[in-house]
Amino acid sequence: MLTDTTAPVVLDRREGPYGEVVLRRHGELLQIIANGCFLMDTSDGRSERLLVDAARDALDDRPAPSVLIGGLGVGFSLAHAAADPRWGRVTVVEREAAIIDWHREGPLAELSRAALADSRTRILHTDLVTYVSEGAEPGGGPAETYDALCLDIDNGPDWTVTEGNNSLYSPAGLAACKARLTPGGVLAVWSAKPSSTFDDALRNAGFRQVTTQEIPVARGVPDVVHLGVRAA
Structure with a gap:
């Protein structure tokens, strides 16, 4: 009996x-599935890297800006940010302990080992929606602000992984994101489709210079990054 080597x-x-x-593992790819919903794999990473680069390019020339990455995933965004010496603090918020474990000592460590060893990198095990909206840091202390928020916890504002994530894209959630940004800071949100x-929600929340950048994919609609800048 032949074994199906293409089966995950x-x-x-x-x-x-x-x-x-x-x-x-599916062939050479590593894939993350949440509640039966495919989230991401290690096939490409262009749009995850664009998420970080687009935020950095939209910032002014401030020295060593800080970035908060919402969602560790397969580690593309973290690895790309840590490989860029222009970033200062690189903080990642991840709510799934399993994903953090897979990066620290599991199959995903190969992608993130250098980034996790970087002194600028900090991993917070907490829920991003809670972290953004609460006025404190885990364990206490005043809420930190960032020059850029790069959010990639869902398949997009219209396709959330869990129902509770919907609040992040609501007027209250976007106001909380804006409060976590420094003046002139950038909010970048990844989406599997436009x-x-x-974009209108970002404008209504008071963000300026709202744009959408597309990344073509092999099939279907392009991945996109939605961008908005907090007024200085």
Whole structure:
């Protein structure tokens, strides 16, 4: 009997407070699945790198700007930010302990080992929606602000992984994001498809210079990054 070598192989499966999260290998690719929903894999990473670069390019020439990356995922955004010496603090918020473990000591370590060893990098195990909206840091202390927020926790504002994430893209959620930004800071939101209403939501929340940058994909609609700048 022949073995189907193209079938995905589950490397780890965890049950957490937000449901099931799975790491699997499909050929040479590593894939993350949450509650049966495909999130991302290691096939490309262009749009995740664009998320970081677009935010950096939209900033002024301030020295060593800080960046908050919402969602660790397969590590493309973190690795790209840490490889850029222009960034100062690089903070990643990730709510799934399993994903953090896969990067620290599992199959995803190859992608993020150098970034995690970088003294500028900090990983926070907490929920991004809670972290952005609360006026404090985990463990106490006043809320930190950032020069850029690069958010990639869903398949987009119109396609969230869990229902609670919807609040991040609401007027209250965008106001909380703006409060976490320094004057002139940039909010960048990754999406698997353009959102016809999200640019308007950014403008209504008081963001300026709202734009959408596209990355073509092999099939279907392009990945995009939605950008908005907090008024100085």
